[in-house]
Amino acid sequence: MAKKKPSFIRTTISVAADLKRRMDKVTEDVNWSGLACRAFEGKLAEISSRKQEKDMSDVITRLRESKRQNDTAATAAGREAGERWVKEVAEVAEIQRLEAAWDSLGANDQWTMFSVPDGNAYSAGECLVFTIQPDNDGVRQAAEEFWDFFLGDNIEAQNDAAFMEGFITGALDLWQTLKGQL
Numbered sequence: 398m399a400k401k402k403p404s405f406i407r408t409t410i411s412v413a414a415d416l417k418r419r420m421d422k423v424t425e426d427v428n429w430s431g432l433a434c435r436a437f438e439g440k441l442a443e444i445s446s447r448k449q450e451k452d453m454s455d456v457i458t459r460l461r462e463s464k465r466q467n468d469t470a471a472t473a474a475g476r477e478a479g480e481r482w483v484k485e486v487a488e489v490a491e492i493q494r495l496e497a498a499w500d501s502l503g504a505n506d507q508w509t510m511f512s513v514p515d516g517n518a519y520s521a522g523e524c525l526v527f528t529i530q531p532d533n534d535g536v537r538q539a540a541e542e543f544w545d546f547f548l549g550d551n552i553e554a555q556n557d558a559a560f561m562e563g564f565i566t567g568a569l570d571l572w573q574t575l576k577g578q579l
Contacts, residue, residue: 435469474554475563478547482564483571486546489579491529492572498528499565522555525565 410433412420420429441458483492519527519537526533526540533539544555554560 469559471554471557471559472563475557475560475565476567476570477563478560479564479567479569480571481547483568483575487529487568492568492576494529494531495525495565496569496572499569520556521558521561525555525561 420427438458438461442461517524519535519540522544523537523540526543527535530539530543541552544552548554
């Protein structure tokens, strides 16, 4: 089943002049709209949790915020693991294979790299290892050793799309800052 793309509506918000100046000085890529949306979702969840009588939209809002918080934590853990991979064990060729696979998908399809295609016997984490280590393609033991190094007892994190997104973007963001110096 195809993933439904969200629809967006443009709106205007006001921010203090000093805040806007500081935002404009940021050199890294920040999705300010996405950041604001997450804050709005959090406030809506807080408001709906205080209501005495909850209707289904309140429940959905609360659960959506819970999922967002979980995804945020998983993404942060993934980023940390991806950066650690680059810093401690990754080979240049492995990072380049990851970068090529990521870039080949295009911005609209990159989310598919975090999920396992229907009918695939391998997890998303195994597929990632097979991508960066083609000599180990299909060797589950190699993937298990790779993820055991980063995840230890939390081996299931490799099946979490938010964790995988964080791992890939964390690794590639760090790579972008380093590769020009090699």
